[in-house]
Amino acid sequence: MGTRDCQHICGESSPAIGEAGKTGEWRDSFPVIDPEKCVVARQNKPACFLCWLYCPDAVVTKTIPIQINMEYCKGCGICAEICPADAITMVREQ
Amino acid sequence: MAKKSNTRILDGNHAAAEGAKLSRVQVIAAYPITPQSPVTERLSEFVEKGELDAQYIAVESEHSALAVCTSASMVGARTFTASSSHGLAYMHEMLHWAAGARLPVVLACVNRAIGAPWNVLNDQQDSVSQRDTGWIQIYARNNQEILDSIIQAYRIAESIYVPVMVCYDGFVLSHTEMPVNVPSQEDVDRFLPPYKPHTTLDPNNPKNYNLVTFANPRVNAEGVLCHGYMELRYLLQEALQNSRETIIKVGQEFGELFGRSYANTLWESRLNDADIVIVAMGSLVMEAMVAADILREAGHKVGVLGLRVFRPFPKADVVKALEKSRVIVIFDKNISYGLEGATCSEIKSALYGSSVRAVIRNFIVGLGGRDVKARELAEAVNKSLLSLKEGDLTREYPEWICAI
Numbered sequence: 229m230g231t232r233d234c235q236h237i238c239g240e241s242s243p244a245i246g247e248a249g250k251t252g253e254w255r256d257s258f259p260v261i262d263p264e265k266c267v268v269a270r271q272n273k274p275a276c277f278l279c280w281l282y283c284p285d286a287v288v289t290k291t292i293p294i295q296i297n298m299e300y301c302k303g304c305g306i307c308a309e310i311c312p313a314d315a316i317t318m319v320r321e322q
Numbered sequence: 323m324a325k326k327s328n329t330r331i332l333d334g335n336h337a338a339a340e341g342a343k344l345s346r347v348q349v350i351a352a353y354p355i356t357p358q359s360p361v362t363e364r365l366s367e368f369v370e371k372g373e374l375d376a377q378y379i380a381v382e383s384e385h386s387a388l389a390v391c392t393s394a395s396m397v398g399a400r401t402f403t404a405s406s407s408h409g410l411a412y413m414h415e416m417l418h419w420a421a422g423a424r425l426p427v428v429l430a431c432v433n434r435a436i437g438a439p440w441n442v443l444n445d446q447q448d449s450v451s452q453r454d455t456g457w458i459q460i461y462a463r464n465n466q467e468i469l470d471s472i473i474q475a476y477r478i479a480e481s482i483y484v485p486v487m488v489c490y491d492g493f494v495l496s497h498t499e500m501p502v503n504v505p506s507q508e509d510v511d512r513f514l515p516p517y518k519p520h521t522t523l524d525p526n527n528p529k530n531y532n533l534v535t536f537a538n539p540r541v542n543a544e545g546v547l548c549h550g551y552m553e554l555r556y557l558l559q560e561a562l563q564n565s566r567e568t569i570i571k572v573g574q575e576f577g578e579l580f581g582r583s584y585a586n587t588l589w590e591s592r593l594n595d596a597d598i599v600i601v602a603m604g605s606l607v608m609e610a611m612v613a614a615d616i617l618r619e620a621g622h623k624v625g626v627l628g629l630r631v632f633r634p635f636p637k638a639d640v641v642k643a644l645e646k647s648r649v650i651v652i653f654d655k656n657i658s659y660g661l662e663g664a665t666c667s668e669i670k671s672a673l674y675g676s677s678v679r680a681v682i683r684n685f686i687v688g689l690g691g692r693d694v695k696a697r698e699l700a701e702a703v704n705k706s707l708l709s710l711k712e713g714d715l716t717r718e719y720p721e722w723i724c725a726i
Contacts, residue, residue, distance in 0.1 A: 231539045234548045237483055237520055237557055238424045239535045243528055244543035 255303030257318040265315035279307035332502040334495035337465040338430045339364035341472030344510040348399040351379040351390035355409040356442045357492035358432040384409040388416035395425040398519040407434035421456030426479030434492040435690040443691020444492040450656040459632040461604045462490040477572045491605040562634045587636035589628030596625030597648040603629040613699035637672040647680045655688045662720040684720035
């Protein structure tokens with residue numbers, strides 16, 4: 229089973245979620261949110277959302293509580309860096 | 323057979339421009355450089371006078387010229403550019419891009435030496451140096467072949483989505499006038515259908531072409547396993563490996579319509595009884611035929627093998643053409659520094675594993691416009707014959723016909 233079935237003769241893609249594959253597979257560490265520290269979770273209202281704003285892959289939801297789509301989170305750790313409450317910890321993938 | 327064609331006295335650059343015009347090119351982008359400049363001048367005149375319905379895009383460099391052609395080719399335009407020497411070298415990155423993106427751009431390379439030191443005259447170092455960019459390379463022996471090859475180049479390129487470089491010797495052909503049969507537009511239209519791009523840019527079905535492509539294949543959003551970088555490189559090699567059949571078929575159909583057949587990858591002259599074969603590429607093939615006449619008069623059975631197609635390298639055809647040879651004398655207007663002339667290496671490579679056990683001699687000639695006389699070629703063959711008693715099939719390095 230080779231790649232000929234795609235019938236491309238040059239590099240080709242379409243703008244679609246998952247077009248580059250499940251990029252979460254690239255991750256070597258993943259973010260863990262502590263609800264005791266997260267501003268959104270603690271106040272139970274739309275607030276802060278800096279992780280949502282800064283995530284370069286748009287995998288953080290603007291919801292209460294915040295959720296992260298681990299199928300596409302590449303584990304860059306920007307959310308953990310930006311979090312003003314230090315609520316996000318990056319944990320090594322096993 | 324051809325209708326309403328007429329024979330005109332054209333120099334090589336004019337023949338190239340007529341070939342592009344008859345091919346109904348839609349976008350032309352080129353930057354002038356000696357000896358290619360008259361090609362660009364002539365084409366811009368055609369466009370300005372309304373004789374050719376094309377966009378002539380003035381650019382600030384050769385790199386941009388080919389960038390324009392690749393972009394225009396991608397959105398469905400038939401594109402043409404031309405360059406020489408330093409200009410072709412400056413296109414190097416975009417040569418790779420055109421081939422990798424599988425865009426059927428046609429480029430006329432007017433072969434000129436490359437500096438340092440500055441030199442505007444002919445050799446083939448420029449196009450030979452671009453050998454590994456994935457382009458098909460066709461070399462013309464005379465001005466008729468320049469015109470004919472450019473028309474055929476579009477059929478070939480657009481059939482298999484590989485760009486084609488038509489190479490011809492600077493000044494020797496580019497600025498030398500000779501009779502050229504110019505086919506009618508009607509006949510060329512019958513031979514060359516409109517270009518159908520393999521890339522479709524449609525806002526309702528958006529695509530991203532030639533994106534960042536990783537080492538490994540990837541499954542796309544529709545679950546289809548798509549090529550990684552290496553699979554795309556394989557397909558380009560496969561296209562060139564299989565292109566011989568297309569080149570010959572196109573050349574044969576051209577012959578049926580216009581009366582000049584190109585159903586070959588090589589020009590063979592007097593090989594039937596020859597045990598000594600001179601090999602050359604471009605206009606030097608014509609000079610080699612005069613040298614063969616001189617040597618035949620002296621009683622040697624000499625034939626000439628002219629390389630018409632340099633990429634794909636026609637290995638099987640070369641072996642078959644050389645199978646009766648006892649001595650092969652290869653003249654190169656290029657040098658792969660530290661080794662030998664490029665065509666010599668490739669002929670040796672083609673013969674590996676064949677039954678041909680001929681003596682091979684390589685001469686570097688005509689660099690930077692040094693005149694190559696038929697008499698000198700004949701002398702080099704005679705010198706090669708004298709060295710046979712030494713028993714060595716090949717030499718470590720080539721000999722040069724120069725004053726050192």
